[in-house]
Amino acid sequence: MDNDHTSIHEFDFDLICEYFSTLERQGPGSPEMTLKALSFIHGLSGESHIADIGCGTGGQTMVLGKHAPGRITGVDLFPQFIDLFNHNASKLDLHDRVKGVVGSMDKLPFETEALDLIWSEGAIYNIGFERGLNEWRKFIKPGGYIAVTEASWFTQKRPDEIDAFWQDAYPEIDTIPNKLGQMQHAGYVPAASFILPENCWIEHFYTPQVAAQDDFQKKYAGNQTAEALIANQRHEAQLYHKYKAYYGYVFYIGKKL
Ligand code: SAM
Numbered sequence: 001m002d003n004d005h006t007s008i009h010e011f012d013f014d015l016i017c018e019y020f021s022t023l024e025r026q027g028p029g030s031p032e033m034t035l036k037a038l039s040f041i042h043g044l045s046g047e048s049h050i051a052d053i054g055c056g057t058g059g060q061t062m063v064l065g066k067h068a069p070g071r072i073t074g075v076d077l078f079p080q081f082i083d084l085f086n087h088n089a090s091k092l093d094l095h096d097r098v099k100g101v102v103g104s105m106d107k108l109p110f111e112t113e114a115l116d117l118i119w120s121e122g123a124i125y126n127i128g129f130e131r132g133l134n135e136w137r138k139f140i141k142p143g144g145y146i147a148v149t150e151a152s153w154f155t156q157k158r159p160d161e162i163d164a165f166w167q168d169a170y171p172e173i174d175t176i177p178n179k180l181g182q183m184q185h186a187g188y189v190p191a192a193s194f195i196l197p198e199n200c201w202i203e204h205f206y207t208p209q210v211a212a213q214d215d216f217q218k219k220y221a222g223n224q225t226a227e228a229l230i231a232n233q234r235h236e237a238q239l240y241h242k243y244k245a246y247y248g249y250v251f252y253i254g255k256k257l
Contacts, residue, residue: 026056027122040192048116054123058085065098074100133186158246188254206237
């Protein structure tokens with residue numbers, strides 16, 4: 001199998017869920033950066049309703065739950081992730097205020113202008129940054145906020161190998177000024193943006209996968225899907241190490257007009 005040209009989306013979803021369920025986070029990020037983004041959000045109270053879209057097992061949601069007032073609804077497509085999310089909320093005694101529900105980001109289960117804040121780390125790419133910003137806006141109260149992380153180019157030009165990888169994986173990747181322009185165009189005032197530091201990728205995302213990959217390889221020895229999934233993740237990590245000067249995740253925080 002030519003792994004370079006195999007999209008992760010072609011793999012068996014149950015195996016993908018099992019692999020990522022063993023990790024605290026399913027994408028790059030860190031508690032420190034979640035809190036940094038939260039510091040730009042004003043006006044939350046005990047009455048606030050926050051949604052975390054594409055929440056996964058809730059690594060970042062639990063940080064929000066501990067530090068932000070109000071209620072949080074986590075939404076994810078995969079029931080396995082939501083089960084773990086609710087288990088984690090109970091373990092931390094946050095279950096009264098933090099609840100996970102199965103749902104899709106293209107059909108969110110909220111009323112118009114019901115939310116004070118939409119959060120989404122490493123997940124908006126599933127429907128695309130521009131589409132997500134535009135479609136989710138109606139759920140946010142006037143004066144409310146959106147905070148998302150998104151893959152972005154740091155430079156105007158970059159080597160062909162990494163350009164080709166991203167054009168295949170997510171052609172909507174763009175420079176930071178262009179992403180900010182899209183946010184403004186979608187009806188938000190860009191309130192802050194900052195690049196996630198390398199430790200969000202290495203310490204919090206790729207390094208924990210090394211042990212997970214060893215376990216997974218033992219458990220699924222000879223299983224082509226599992227091997228391809230691991231090869232894919234390793235390839236991504238290698239590219240990150242090689243080209244991290246050219247791209248990364250950026251937190252974009254906007255205020256709805
Ligand atoms: N926010 C988590 C984090 O940072 O650890 C998870 C990020 S993970 C890279 C992307 C998440 O989006 C996965 O949990 C996946 O199940 C979820 N997802 C993919 N498509 C979705 C959709 N259409 N609706 C809701 N969630 C979706």
